[in-house]
Amino acid sequence: MNGRLICVSNRTGTTKAPSGGLAVAVSAALRQRGGIWFGWNGQIAEEGASAGEPDITHEENVEIIAGALTRQEYENYYLGFSNSVLWPVCHHRLDHVSFRRDYVDEYRRVNRRFAHQLGPRLKEGDLVWVHDYHLMPLGAELRAQRLEGLRMGFFLHVPFPPPDTLMVVPDHQWLVRSLFSYDLLGFQTQGDCMNFLHYVLEQAGGEMVGDSRVKAFGRELEVRAFPIGIDVGAFREMTRTAEARRTIRRMRQRNLGRAQIIGVDRLDYSKGLPERYRAFQKLLEQYPETQGRVVLMQIAQPTREAVEAYSDLRQELEWLSGAINGAFGDFEWTPIRSIHRSVPRSTLAALFAASRIGLVTPLRDGMNLVAKEYVAAQDPEDPGVLILSRFAGAAEMMTSALLVNPYNEEEMANALQTALQMSQDERVERHRDLMRVNEETDVAKWRASFLAVLEVVSQS
Structure with missing residues (x-):
């Protein structure tokens, strides 16, 4: 060399x-x-x-x-x-x-x-x-x-x-x-x-x-x-620190047994965030038993705020989350929790580990490393489920995720319900395949x- x-x-x-x-x-x-x-x-x-x-x-x-x-x-x-x-x-x-x-x-x-x-x-x-x-x-x-x-x-x-x-x-x-x-x-x-x-x-x-x-x-x-x-080993280690374990425990206590769905994206029109919110709304409408039992945490990190399209997107997301929370929430349950700021990767690792579903549904993406980070953060004995857009580059190899069309809100809602009901054996098998891809593309x-x-x- x-x-x-x-x-x-x-x-x-x-x-x-x-x-x-x-x-x-x-x-x-x-x-x-x-x-x-x-x-x-x-x-x-x-x-x-x-x-x-x-x-x-x-x-x-x-x-x-x-x-x-x-x-x-x-x-x-x-x-x-x-x-x-x-x-x-x-x-x-x-x-x-x-x-x-x-x-x-x-x-x-x-x-x-x-x-x-x-x-x-x-x-x-x-x-x-x-x-x-x-x-x-x-x-x-x-x-x-x-x-x-x-x-x-x-x-x-x-x-x-x-x-x-x-x-x-x-x-x-x-x-x-x-x-x-x-x-x-x-x-x-x-x-x-x-x-x-x-x-x-x-x-x-x-x-x-x-x-x-x-x-x-x-x-x-x-x-x-x-x-x-990603650096698979380093990201996995972030979930094993004492601080990460405390964060995971706090999140699970706060959710009171509810399944947490997590999305982490830059605030960008390519990420399909309005479509994701509407798919979550459709889940609550089509499967009433999920009301009060699931929470969507969406972290949307600010980017290029000087471009008008991005400020318009933030306003649309704030309107959608307010409408959904107002229509379905109550004093004890807020369906969507939106965070519009950057979050340290060590905290993200813990949030991924505490989430039953990773919702990664861009309209188009080169690769999308959030999908790989979510998989790396999971407990291999009791992992969560990755729902992944067919139009993310990661979908070319991560075929054991639940692949969805991000333009089809009903399909995404059905995938969320499938993930919530998925058996532990199937979750373990899918996670094993996804981790193999992670390690092959380290x-x-x-x-x-x-x-x-x-x-x-x-x-x-």
């Missing part, structure tokens, strides 16, 4: 105490081989000010390079093209697409600026690993600097849309051409790989030159699925498999 690892992501973090998600995925690899973590520090420069040079800090053998965005970059590159064009297109929500020419112009400029800041720091033999939709053209901008001896890989954490959906983006061919500057392109699922290949073959005149290799725009690209996972294996392919992939 030669060369440093250069990780580029929308947000940088710390390798010392990663807080989950991407930070957990890459921090161990950065510490192991040394290198650079480059990205945005989450700060916005004052109005009219330039972003300036990024700050550089060192954590042992890792250099963390993080800079600010200008107000214009934040509004047009981040909120604009990244999250008002690419995000809704990738999640099949064309009703939320808002395209302006200055959005894509700023997206190009920011990626070019990042490349000019990062390029001079790269050395021959480095492995460059770029993450997610904010940075699709970064590889092309780095190639334009004529840097030698680099292998570059890109991993898309969100879904890749089918060709007719991607073509809503006016600059769709430029985006796909940019991806051919990488040596390896990784997706969450085989379905995402096929969507990408269909576009290349049908819209870009590409051709397959191997089982997982495609040629277009004068370059060859390796395309593979690398389903991301985040360490995901990281190692991507980097192993990137090490050997070559351009012809």
